[in-house]
Amino acid sequence: MRFVLKTNYDQDVKVFLHNGQRFWYGLLALAVLLAPLVLDRFYLGEFAYLYIWAIAGVGLMLLVGYTGLVSLGHAAFLAIGAYAHAWLLTQGVPFVLSVPLATAFCAIIGYIVGLPALRMTGIYLAIATLAFERIAAWVIEHWESVTGGHFGMRVPDPMVFGMSLDGPVPFYYLCLGILGLSLFAALNLLRSPTGRAFIAVRDSEVSAQSMGINLARTKCTAFALSAAFTGLAGTLFSHRIGYLAPDAFTVQTSIQLLLMVVVGGLGSLQGVVYGAIFLGLLPQAIAIGRDVLPQWIGEIPGLEPGIFGAILVVFLIFEPLGIHGRWVKVRLWFDQFPLYRRATYKRQRSYLRTERVR
Amino acid sequence: MPVNESRGFGKPRMIPRVFACGTRRAHTTLEILQLLIIGISQGCVYGLIALGFVLIYKATEMVNFAQGDMMMLGAFIAFSLIEAFDWLFAFVPVLAGLPGASFAFAFLGTLFVMAAFGVVLERAVLRPMIGEPPFAVLMLTIGLGFVLRAVAGAIWGNQPRALDSPFAGGTFDLGGLIVGYENVAIVVGTALLCGVLYLFFRFTRIGVAMQAASQNQLAAFYVGIPVKRVFALVWAISAAIAAAAGILVAPVNLIDPLMGFIGIKAFAAAIVGGFGSLPGAIVGGLLIGIAEPFVALHLPPGLSEVSAFVILLAMLVVRPQGIFPSLQQKKV
Secondary structure (H helix, E strand, O other): OOOOOOOOHHHHHOOOOOHHHHHHHHHHHHHHHHHHHHOOHHHHHHHHHHHHHHHHHHHHHHHHHHOOOOOOOHHHHHHHHHHHHHHHHHOOOOHHHHHHHHHHHHHHHHHHHHHHHOOOOHHHHHHHHHHHHHHHHHHHHHOHHHHOHHHOEEOOOOEEOOEEOOOHHHHHHHHHHHHHHHHHHHHHHHHOHHHHHHHHHHHOHHHHHHOOOOHHHHHHHHHHHHHHHHHHHHHHHHHHHOEEOHHHOOHHHHHHHHHHHHHHOOOOHHHHHHHHHHHHHHHHHHHHHHHHOOHHHHOOOOHHHHHHHHHHHHHHHHOOOHHHHHHHHHHHHHHOHHHOOHHHHOOOOOOOOOOOEO | OHHHHHOOOOOOOOOOHHHOOOOOOOOOHHHHHHHHHHHHHHHHHHHHHHHHHHHHHHHHOOOOOOHHHHHHHHHHHHHHHHHHHHHHHOOOHHHHOOOOHHHHHHHHHHHHHHHHHHHHHHHHHHHHHOOOOHHHHHHHHHHHHHHHHHHHHHHHOOOOEOOOOOOOOOEEEEOOEEEEHHHHHHHHHHHHHHHHHHHHHHHOHHHHHHHHHHHOHHHHHHOOOOHHHHHHHHHHHHHHHHHHHHHHHOOOOOEOOOHHHHHHHHHHHHHHOOOOOHHHHHHHHHHHHHHHHHHHHHOOOOHHHHHHHHHHHHHHHHOOOOOOOOOEOOOO
């Protein structure tokens, strides 16, 4: 078991708490950087896809996991990011400029969506964001001069300073780089007063307010930042699918994003990555399962979302802290080997807390 | 924009269809009444599903996102029961010729089956979640909805089916006003259900106990109300209501595993009405249901699909507590 002797307040907010973490994360970074040397095209593409999901997940995690606001409408931000980026590219805006512009646009939309969200909590917010998602989808379907409506629109190849990033290896590094930056940005954000304010708002609005946190501004900031990260993922997503159509972004996409952060583990950035890996691997696993199992099972309509749903239910009942939470528990069990207490992570239930009396 | 023009079907300049569908035409009272009737019957369906949402929310503070899917399941069970009873009644001389006999039996049977299903669901899946944050329960029921859809798809397949209902097809003609039997059935069914529920909550012992549990779980538990059993019963009732809504709506839209998606609109209805208010659920449902056909006729195509959400957002901005508020600010 490792004890970190703290001799300085700065140690509390360090990115890496001790050398062990530095070593393992360094190793991981080396592994993903060298991955194109060993992996073939298909797996590079899948990994890039997984990184895109993780970027979107960072956004949703900031909102759901750290600020405690539930959004069922993040597919809309993904779509807005993708469409704004593609539209800017067709207008001749260079890639390097288009990505930040689309991201900023998403942030502005997110801020605007956040404004009415100030008056809502819990399910009200969830359903309001869902309504926003449906309306955004409607706009995308019908604003044909910009989005191409049902015909969709082709996304131009990503070009950076005259160099195409369309190949699997450059695209892999592009996604990896942006994911790394996003994670680092989120990590820094969460160490800053803004991020701390998010967590305070999540844990108790009343106490956060009484400590001088501006609830309205904090929530709007959370929404804007969350939308920005998800929109950033959307810009990459548009290159990944190459051809944008409205049916790429549905309620189900939002729910998959939520599933990702819940299964990964709410309230941890590692959870985002675990969730993305899970979400990336599951369709492959289902595809393999289809080959193995009798044919009638494979032909069930809606099998894949059904399995997603079942996994979500199982996780929420048995491991609400997600994959990351399970890993933390396992590690603690080994750390304290004969002395681990089951009650360490016992869930706190609140029978009196009600949404009706706020 | 060279990119856009290089591809064949780049930018079809659509004529704005906004004004193409006769907004300039004056409407007769008859047409308005006709739309109203369609709207009211659709609104009753939203209201019934919303009623299920509200019941569960009021009693258990849980939000059941799978309510629409429970409606779908109810409709499918009714479909199978009608087939079963049709087969069975062929052997019973008295019932064989009776029109709607198997429908009536199947209706009651479905209510019981779904009530039992609600109890099982509550016991197996939802009870471990009592006391958990509302978000977790929300996610859980969303997951549940996906599972129910997959299960229904596995059992009944994906193609839409028509329920053999005695209300299907027939119409009244009231001086030019065409009223379908199914619309009347929906409205009357909703009214009856609401009446029964009102009497139940107002005058029966368990109904009052439910009200108590809905106001304060812990206090109700202290005064000896079996809160867990009450929760199970609430789930049973709301599953049965969902099933009734499914059977009533089946003649209007066909039944298929995705029909539960109208549950999202019903959810909007529940919030518009003030989440946690039973009359509010019906009123909200009616509001959204009535808005839809009018929007479909007067505003751009496709907008009627999202009109429920527009109303919802407007409501949340203007009056977030809904038409009949049940929220209150805590006094510190």
